[in-house]
Amino acid sequence: MEQKTVPQIAELLRDAPKNWGKWGPDDEVGSLNYLTHAEVLRGVQAVRSGKTFTLQIQMAHPEGDPVWPGRMQACRMNVMDKGHWMCGKGPLFPGLAQYADDMMIMYLQGSTQYDALGHVWHDDQLWNGYDAQSTIGGLSKASVLPIAERGIVGRGVLVDIARHRGKAVLDPGETFTHRDLLDAADAQDVKIEKRDILLIRTGWIGSFYQRDKAEFYKDYVEPGLTYSPELVEWFKDMEIPNLVTDTMANEVTIDPASGAALLLHNALMRNLGVTLTEIAQLDPLAADCADDGQWSFLYAAAPLKIVNGSGAPVNPVVIK
Template sequence: MSDQQGMDFLDGVPSNWGRWGEDDELGAVNYLTNEQVLRGIRAVEDGETFALGLPIGRPEGDPVWPGRDGTNHYMDRDKGHYESGKATAHGRAQGADDVVHMPLHGTTHVDAPGHIWYDDEMYNGFDANTTKGGLDRCSVDTLGDHGILGRGVLLDIARHRGVETLEPGARITLDELRECAAAQGVELEQRDVPVLRTGWLEQYYDEDGIDIYEGKFREPGLTHSEELLEWFHEREIPAFGTDTIANEQTISDETGTPIPLHAGLLRDQGVVFNEMLDLSALAEACDESGRYAFFYVAAPLKFVHGTGSPVNPLAVR
């Protein structure tokens, strides 16, 4: 989004700037008040819990946005250190330590409000120069202080279409979200956290699946439209998640540009993006029970000046 040309489609889009004061750095997560936490809790019926985070640091690799480094996991101390005399045991006790080097957007994660900007302004009008050397404003540690807790709703678009996974570059429209919810018998309520399943990342872990990096990388998903941005704004959506790497159509059918929703939702409305969710087990349970609402809980790590944070969200039904 550093290229500020050709983005006239963002003129006049809905904005939450100033809604919670000129110093606000939290964004749409402000919608998730104590009342919304209790509303999420009321969606729980039997306490069944699903961890939505992907595995990190698999030897065969993890899915990442093209051009980003993967996870490098090193042992800082293990049994070999004691055998070689490089570590000293404390009595009969020994131990292992390790170190990880990874991008903060390299696995299941949330984007900080300051992750994307255009016209040299981040969420709530903060100057993009405040990102130099780390985010002085709109950093992910603000989300970590608050947490993201509310009523989540799974919209299983892949099952709704009757496919294992959406085709590369497939577009999901607002009408389809509504149709999917109606077919599932669930209502999308004010301040819900929509969670969209496309089947896209499941194929990454399936030996017989399509290679998501084959040819031109083009993920399926929602994309920019005036109607969609108005819907997010009117419904006061605090956050949304998907089982894709970027939560939206890689190249927008509507604008012809890469990932414009990051600008129209994250930057303009402060809507949190929860990317790369593992939704396979949750989707099976929802399909079997006919219950698609759950208590959504995510606690970003408090990386000071961070643009995002790995997270292992929980869906409690």
């Protein structure tokens, strides 16, 4: 069988739009610049009941966490607990206070997390044209730190593509486009507005906790958005600042047309500066939205302030 030649991303995106320089030569937060004070207030105006939801998955769960294949599970370990005092090795404080302490070893993108804009690139250039050599030893440009220090607050809208297709979870490799998102939003009676923070539920991460782990990871291919010039133009025209999904890569693992991996990471994040949030737990929020018919809300998030980090864990908060 003849093997398909996969074109380089630079060739596939030769004519794709860029927002480089739009916010100046030193910008490191990209399309988050769209989230002005007015956009924050628009998000506040979406609050109706005061119900709150957090979107992070649990970390270091004894039965395992969903992580990208090849990445190590988060490992939490005690370094101090009651056992130290039981064997006479605990420190003695005035008043005899005792305590527990622990530490964690993990990939910074091994939980619900924000990508730095410099996390993925092609053709030796990151977001805003920064040289890819700036990633050596840590991201000195377009790291997660400027995103973390800025924070992300605005009107969020959830599109439940799995529910729209009558499924608990999309199939491996199942794709959808921005037109599918618009159809699903219309069925939900919600409008995706300019500068909305866009949340998309596929059911994928939620299914991790319901399935055999070996089966979940077998021939690993996620469902997700698939690249097209029209989709990229839509994101650009809509000035979407932040894409949040319940998958590990926010896009189908391998683009079915070209065979390239991480094509939308390059088209949306590298070129347009759209911030990507991955591995979100959206099932409880989606169930509540389906129950009360409210699919828009205030979204607020701030990843950890990791200096030179390519990403950082986050626990986003939704207020309805």
